[in-house]
Amino acid sequence: xxxxxxxxxxxxxxxxxxxxxxxxxxxxxxxxxxxxxxxxxxxxxxxxxxxxxxxxxxxxxxxxxxxxxxxxxxxxxxxxxxxxxxxxxxxxxxxxxxxxxxxxxxxxxxxxxxxxxxxxxxxxxxxxxxxxxxxxxxxxxxxxxxxxxxxxxxxxxxxxxxxxxxxxxxxxxxxxxxxxxxxxxxxxxxxxxxxxxxxxxxxxxxxxxxxxxxxxxxxxxxxxxxxxxxxxxxxxxxxxxxxxxxxxxxxxxxxxxxxxxxxxxxxxxxxxxxxxxxxxxxxxxxxxxxxxxxxxxxxxxxxxxxxxxxxxxxxxxxxxxxxxxxxxxxxxxxxxxxxxxxxxxxxxxxxxxxxxxxxxxxxxxxxxxxxxxxxxxxxxxxxxxxxxxxxxxxxxxxxxxxxxxxxxxxxxxxxxxxxxxxxxxxxxxxxxxxxxxxxxxxxxxxxxxxxxxxxxxxxxxxxxxxxxxxxxxxxxxxxxxxxxxx
Amino acid sequence: xxxxxxxxxxxxxxxxxxxxxxxxxxxxxxxxxxxxxxxxxxxxxxxxxxxxxxxxxxxxxxxxxxxxxxxxxxxxxxxxxxxxxxxxxxxxxxxxxxxxxxxxxxxxxxxxxxxxxxxxxxxxxxxxxxxxxxxxxxxxxxxxxxxxxxxxxxxxxxxxxxxxxxxxxxxxxxxxxxxxxxxxxxxxxxxxxxxxxxxxxxxxxxxxxxxxxxxxxxxxxxxxxxxxxxxxxxxxxxxxxxxxxxxxxxxxxxxxxxxxxxxxxxxxxxxxxxxxxxxxxxxxxxxxxxxxxxxxxxxxxxxxxxxxxxxxxxxxxxxxxxxxxxxxxxxxxx
Numbered sequence: 001x002x003x004x005x006x007x008x009x010x011x012x013x014x015x016x017x018x019x020x021x022x023x024x025x026x027x028x029x030x031x032x033x034x035x036x037x038x039x040x041x042x043x044x045x046x047x048x049x050x051x052x053x054x055x056x057x058x059x060x061x062x063x064x065x066x067x068x069x070x071x072x073x074x075x076x077x078x079x080x081x082x083x084x085x086x087x088x089x090x091x092x093x094x095x096x097x098x099x100x101x102x103x104x105x106x107x108x109x110x111x112x113x114x115x116x117x118x119x120x121x122x123x124x125x126x127x128x129x130x131x132x133x134x135x136x137x138x139x140x141x142x143x144x145x146x147x148x149x150x151x152x153x154x155x156x157x158x159x160x161x162x163x164x165x166x167x168x169x170x171x172x173x174x175x176x177x178x179x180x181x182x183x184x185x186x187x188x189x190x191x192x193x194x195x196x197x198x199x200x201x202x203x204x205x206x207x208x209x210x211x212x213x214x215x216x217x218x219x220x221x222x223x224x225x226x227x228x229x230x231x232x233x234x235x236x237x238x239x240x241x242x243x244x245x246x247x248x249x250x251x252x253x254x255x256x257x258x259x260x261x262x263x264x265x266x267x268x269x270x271x272x273x274x275x276x277x278x279x280x281x282x283x284x285x286x287x288x289x290x291x292x293x294x295x296x297x298x299x300x301x302x303x304x305x306x307x308x309x310x311x312x313x314x315x316x317x318x319x320x321x322x323x324x325x326x327x328x329x330x331x332x333x334x335x336x337x338x339x340x341x342x343x344x345x346x347x348x349x350x351x352x353x354x355x356x357x358x359x360x361x362x363x364x365x366x367x368x369x370x371x372x373x374x375x376x377x378x379x380x381x382x383x384x385x386x387x388x389x390x391x392x393x394x395x396x397x398x399x400x401x402x403x404x405x406x407x408x409x410x411x412x413x414x415x416x417x418x419x420x421x422x423x424x425x426x427x428x429x430x431x432x433x434x435x436x437x438x439x440x441x442x443x444x445x446x447x448x449x450x451x452x453x454x455x456x457x458x459x460x461x462x463x464x465x466x467x468x469x470x471x472x473x474x475x476x477x478x479x480x481x482x483x484x485x486x
Numbered sequence: 487x488x489x490x491x492x493x494x495x496x497x498x499x500x501x502x503x504x505x506x507x508x509x510x511x512x513x514x515x516x517x518x519x520x521x522x523x524x525x526x527x528x529x530x531x532x533x534x535x536x537x538x539x540x541x542x543x544x545x546x547x548x549x550x551x552x553x554x555x556x557x558x559x560x561x562x563x564x565x566x567x568x569x570x571x572x573x574x575x576x577x578x579x580x581x582x583x584x585x586x587x588x589x590x591x592x593x594x595x596x597x598x599x600x601x602x603x604x605x606x607x608x609x610x611x612x613x614x615x616x617x618x619x620x621x622x623x624x625x626x627x628x629x630x631x632x633x634x635x636x637x638x639x640x641x642x643x644x645x646x647x648x649x650x651x652x653x654x655x656x657x658x659x660x661x662x663x664x665x666x667x668x669x670x671x672x673x674x675x676x677x678x679x680x681x682x683x684x685x686x687x688x689x690x691x692x693x694x695x696x697x698x699x700x701x702x703x704x705x706x707x708x709x710x711x712x713x714x715x716x717x718x719x720x721x722x723x724x725x726x727x728x729x730x731x732x733x734x735x736x737x738x739x740x741x742x743x744x745x746x747x748x749x750x751x752x753x754x755x756x757x758x759x760x761x762x763x764x765x766x767x768x769x770x771x772x773x774x775x776x777x778x779x780x781x782x783x784x785x786x787x788x789x790x791x792x793x794x795x796x797x798x799x800x801x802x803x804x805x806x807x808x809x810x811x812x813x814x815x816x817x818x819x820x
Contacts, residue, residue, distance in 0.1 A: 323705055337703065340696035343689075351693055352704055356686050401704075 001061055001078060001157040001189050002027050008057035010043050015391065017043040019213040021057070025206075030180060030190040032200040035210035036232055036285060036445040041193050044210070045160050048191075049081040050074035061158070075101065080156035084163040086143040088135060094118070095131035098150050121149045125179045141172035148179065159183070160191045165199050177203055195232075195284050197225055197484045229480040233447040248275030249311070251408050251439045252296055257305035259291050264463030266291040268305070271458065271465060273441060278434055280454030280471070281443040283483055288460035289443040293410045296441065297329035298322030310407055326407030332416055332443075334394040341387030345369045345380060345397060352401045372400040377425075392422045399429065409433065411442035415449060427453050447479070461485045495802060496795050503794070505787050513784055514792075518777035526662035530734055531746075531772035532765075533667045534559070534726035538750035539757070539764045540678040541722030544715040546759050547682065549695035554601045554616025555747030557623035558594040558720040562727025564627065565593030567738040570649050570731070571635065579652040586653075587728055594724020595717045597623065602716035606709040612716075620747075627740055635738065645739035655733045664733045674722055679761055681718075691715055723747065749775075752800045758807065771796060 003025040010018040018040045025031040035041045046052040048059065050068040059066055061077060068074040071081075088097050099114050115131045122129050127145045135143060144164065151159060161180070165173050180203065184190055194200055200207055206220045209231040217231040252273040259266050266288040273279055281289035294300040295307060301317040314321045319329070331337040339348065349372065350356075350365035369382035376396040380389050386397060395418060402409075414430070415423035431453070434440050444450050450457050451471055459467035459482040467482045500507045519525050538555050545552035566586040573582035597619060604615040632641045655666040682688040690711055693701045698708045730742050753771055757763035778792030 319702065320705060320707075329703060331703065335697075337697075337699045340693045340700050342696040343693060347689060347692075350686075351689055351701075351706075358686055360684055360686055360689060362684075 002063065003158060003189055003191075004060040004063075005044075005048075006058045006060070008044065008047060008059075009055045010040075010047055010052065011055045012043075017213055018047065018054075018057075021210070021213075021215055023208050023215065025189055025191065027189050028184055028187045029205040030184050030192055030203055032204035032207035033191060033193045033210065034195065034197075034200055034207050034228065034232060036195060039210040039232075040213040041210055042162070045081065045162060045191070045193055048074070049079055049160055075154065075156075076103070078155065078157035079160070080151035080154060080158070081160040082144065082147055082151065082162065082164060084166055086140065086147045088143055088147060090135045092135060093131065094129050094133050094135060094138070094146055097135055097146060098131070098153070101150065101154060117153055118149065121152060125149070125182075126175065139168070139172075141168035141176075144168060144176070145172075148176075152183075156188075158189045158191070160193065162193045163195075164192070165194070165196060197228060200228075201225065225484050225486065226477055226480050229447075229484055233445070233480075233483075248277075248437075250308075251275050251310050252441065253306075253308040254292075254295070255306045255308075257295060257302045257307055259295050259300050259302045261291040261294065261300055262286040262288070264288055266295065266460075267463045269465050270305075271468065273439060275439055276434060276437055278431070278440045278453060278455045279442070280450030280457045281441065281460060282447060282450050282457055282479070283460035285445065288463045288465070289458075290412065291463075292458075292460070292465075293329070293412055293441065293443060296408070297327060297410050299329065323403075326405070327410065328402050328406040328408070329410045330398055330402065330412065330414065332412035332414075334391065334398055335387060338398045339386040339394060342385055344383045344385050345373065345378070346382040348386065348397065348401055349382075352403075354403060372397075376400040376429075392418045395426065396422075399426065405436065406433065406438050409438050409440045411440065413444055414442055416445065423449070447483075451476075459483055491802075491806075492799065495799060499791075499795055499798060503787070503791060505785065505791070509785065510781065510787070510791075513780045514774065514777035516777075517780035518773035523662055524776065528769070528772045528776045529663045529668065531775055532769050533671045533729060533733075534744075534746045535750055535753060535768040535772055536671050536765055537674055537722045537726040537729075538746055539753045539768055540674050540761070541719035542750055542754045543678060543682065543759065543761055543764070544691060544718045546754060547688070547691040547695050548712055548715045549698075550602075550605070550712060550715060551613045552598065552601070552616055552716065552719050553613050553751070554598060554619045555719070555723045555750055556743045556745070557616065557620040557747075558597045558723035559727040559730070559743040559747050560620075560623040560627055561597040561720075562590040562594035562724025563731045563738055563742045564623075564630065564727075565724065566590035566728035566731045567630075567635070567646065570653050571646075574650055574653065579650075582653060583655065583732060586732060587725065590728030590731075591721040591724040594722070594727060595720040598716040598720025598723070599713060602713045606712055624740075627738065627742065631738060631740060643740055645735065645737045648737045649732075653732070654736050655729075657733070664729075667729045667733045670725065670729070674725065675761070675765060678722075682761060687711075687714065749796070752796055756800050756803050758803075 005021055005023040008018050008021040021044060033041050033044070043052065047054045048068060050071040050073055053069050059068060066077055068077065068079065095111065095115055095118060098118050099109050118129065118131055127149065129142060129146055138146070164176060168176070180190055192199065192204055201223055204221060207218065207223065207228070208215055209217045209228060211232060211234065219228065250272045254269050254271050257266065257269045264287055269292065281292060283289050291300060295302060296309065298314060298317060298319040298321060307316060309322060309327060310325050312325065314325060335341050343351070346362070346365045346369040349368040350360050366382045372378065373380065373382070376399065378389070378393050378396045378400070380393055386394060389397060415426055418426070430440060454471050457469050457471050457474060457479070458465055459479060461482065462485060467479065497507050500510050517524060518528050538559065542552060542555065566589060569586040569589045570582060573585070576582045601612055601615040601619055604610040605612040631645055635646045637647050655664045657664045690706050693704070694706060694708045694711050701708055726746065727742065731738060735742065749771060753764060753768050757767045774792045774796060778789045781787040781789050781791060
């Protein structure tokens with residue numbers, strides 16, 4: 001089935017997640033959709049599979065305009081989606097799960113016929129799934145195989161796979177890829193959503209790269225990985241001239257630290273960050289940067305190795321202890337983790353008052369709020385709830401609430417979703433803090449942000465620290481290759 | 487506006503139940519506020535209902551479903567009864583009553599903290615913990631009434647031996663309602679308003695209720711604050727239980743909580759979790775309860791009709807809120 005998307009737009013409230021996406025995929029090919037977290041891949045796939053209604057744009061299947069507004073409708077058109085976490089029912093058996101989602105033709109289900117079909121499909125694809133086993137006993141890889149067979153038995157003609165290689169073993173991945181190649185050869189259209197370059201390289205015939213909601217480029221196999229990285233992260237400008245990397249006393253020391261979390265966790269990380277440095281953490285989403293920041297913030301505990309922050313061994317996992325010592329952590333998910341959506345700006349100010357009294361001085365809180373609104377140029381008033389602020393203003397509010405004189409500032413994607421000008425403004429504020437002897441460690445999905453603002457870059461790949469370079473003399477091609485795991 | 491909806495709504499239910507609409511409305515009104523003695527009866531229900539509702543505001547602010555109010559009322563009543571039994575021939579009845587108030591509030595608070603600890607330490611959902619503890623508390627009351635605290639001679643569902651009159655909170659004959667109970671309820675209302683609006687504790691409860699992760703990053707301790715909320719809610723429920731014993735029944739009876747704990751949940755939801763509406767809605771519910779006593783006597787209708795009205799009313803208001811906030815009609819696909 002040929003697929004064509006024309007000018008797809010999707011708004012979520014004030015967020016413009018897809019900004020005019022055009023794409024053509026020919027029948028019988030495996031087409032990659034590549035992009036960083038937040039680039040708009042998932043939204044686009046949700047639009048296609050009927051989970052989210054598009055704001056505007058057209059979808060054509062075999063040249064015919066179609067409407068996908070519910071998953072059931074998309075199914076009837078022959079569109080099926082294999083989710084990253086299999087959407088199945090763990091308390092039911094393999095056969096029960098296999099029999100779900102069939103169109104109701106009356107007369108109930110013929111379990112024996114279904115069991116035979118399942119066995120035949122398993123034989124075809126060399127999968128080993130016993131119909132009567134409980135799903136709870138299966139690995140993620142096996143559940144994915146089952147879901148794939150279920151979609152095939154529903155006569156899906158366009159199959160969307162969302163990060164299918166997350167959480168499955170290498171032999172399972174080989175089996176899956178073999179099956180997908182066979183399906184493509186048989187004329188099925190496959191869309192592979194991923195941010196893993198290796199998967200795209202080994203499987204896809206063509207790829208569309210998304211960045212900040214737009215198509216940033218397309219390529220057909222064989223791919224040039226450096227070029228793909230550029231398309232994902234933006235063209236990297238030459239770093240501005242900057243002074244030597246500060247070399248004060250160490251404020252953050254990790255020695256062979258290992259911790260779980262994200263996709264890959266963090267393994268055996270040894271690094272030292274000195275006072276006054278600005279360190280950027282680069283890598284594909286979930287490669288270990290997030291765990292690194294959460295370890296340093298006292299939000300995660302190392303399972304092995306040691307962590308020394310600001311010259312002392314604080315109790316791992318006790319964020320409040322770290323906070324009292326001068327560590328500030330600013331998370332990326334502003335309304336999930338950073339702010340309380342229902343509280344107003346003034347209430348946030350009262351809540352983060354450094355020397356609180358039992359009785360709240362609302363007049364004082366309103367004054368503080370007014371000062372911060374002016375200083376951080378927040379579009380809102382003291383009694384605006386945080387949830388009603390735009391993303392950029394939420395980020396400004398979050399920064400305005402930081403305790404004064406932080407010693408170690410840990411930021412997760414501090415300018416994510418912001419336009420260039422606000423991002424620059426925020427960095428001017430942050431660098432001013434650093435001149436005040438604070439140390440900044442931040443992660444970013446934008447390599448150009450790291451090159452522009454960091455003194456030093458740490459590259460993570462698959463849970464390991466693979467490069468540690470001064471941004472003044474880093475070789476950009478080498479950096480791109482390191483991010484791609486080459 | 488809301489009053490009009492309520493009136494239309496009640497009438498609709500009455501039509502469905504085949505009751506004479508106007509007559510029932512008339513009876514409900516005269517039955518509730520038709521005379522001073524009826525009004526005093528309504529206020530006697532209003533006191534525990536308002537106290538329990540005030541307590542629930544703390545737990546709702548922090549996002550906890552404190553279903554265990556019933557049990558907390560019962561433990562308050564048990565605590566107060568224990569003190570009054572110990573001090574039955576005290577020369578200082580005032581001091582004994584004061585101690586009963588303190589112990590009753592502590593009893594309710596501890597019972598609520600138990601549910602809170604099960605939640606914060608044991609990972610048990612507070613709804614199940616509260617519900618389970620309600621049954622335990624009911625069992626405890628029955629055991630006391632038929633066991634250690636049974637009436638000399640004959641143990642019965644009518645409860646324990648009444649206390650000496652010196653251990654009652656006085657009810658002036660012309661008042662027909664204890665000024666102490668009214669006063670304590672007004673104090674509880676004022677204190678709740680103060681704590682929720684003007685203290686750091688109130689703000690912290692709202693912050694944790696809104697977003698526990700962000701609150702933790704701001705330096706708050708969500709687990710500890712949940713225990714505070716549970717403790718305060720339990721203390722107010724315990725106070726309600728104490729007043730049931732010392733003002734209304736003058737002894738411990740099996741149905742000491744009279745389901746006010748559950749009814750208070752409806753009051754708070756109907757009030758949209760706003761304290762300023764709580765005393766009025768509690769009064770309305772109390773009036774419905776008392777007024778409906780007339781229904782079986784005059785119209786041969788079952789008095790449980792008032793329960794149907796209350797329950798259906800709350801469901802309707804919740805639906806209206808959901809509609810206003812755009813939550814209703816959401817497809818369950820996203």
